[in-house]
Amino acid sequence: MLEIIIYSKQHCPLCDKAIAQIERLKEQYDFNIKLIDIYHDEELLEKYQLMIPVVEIDGEEVDFGQISENRILKRLQSKISEI
Numbered sequence: 001m002l003e004i005i006i007y008s009k010q011h012c013p014l015c016d017k018a019i020a021q022i023e024r025l026k027e028q029y030d031f032n033i034k035l036i037d038i039y040h041d042e043e044l045l046e047k048y049q050l051m052i053p054v055v056e057i058d059g060e061e062v063d064f065g066q067i068s069e070n071r072i073l074k075r076l077q078s079k080i081s082e083i
Contacts, residue, residue: 002031002079004072007038007054018053018067025069029076 004022008015022033038044038052048054054064055072062075 002029002058002076002083003034004031004076005034005036005056007036007044007048007056008052009037009039012052014065014067015053018055021067021069021072022055025073025076029080031076 006015006018006022008019019033019035025031026033036044038048048064051064053067055062055067057072057075057079060075063071
């Protein structure tokens, strides 16, 4: 099953918006959502601190910052068609 990872942090309005966008897509498509707080991992904090939120689909970073729901949707549909 596809997995979408959202790298985020607490008290982040952009992260909250990205999560809501991904949850809307979950109503139409079957995938798992995994939320990862970058402040619980020093390596992730260093990598993503200025980029969050970051959306990853099956190991591929698809978007970051101001998340485009359309970009996520297109990549999600592409990944689904590969299965």
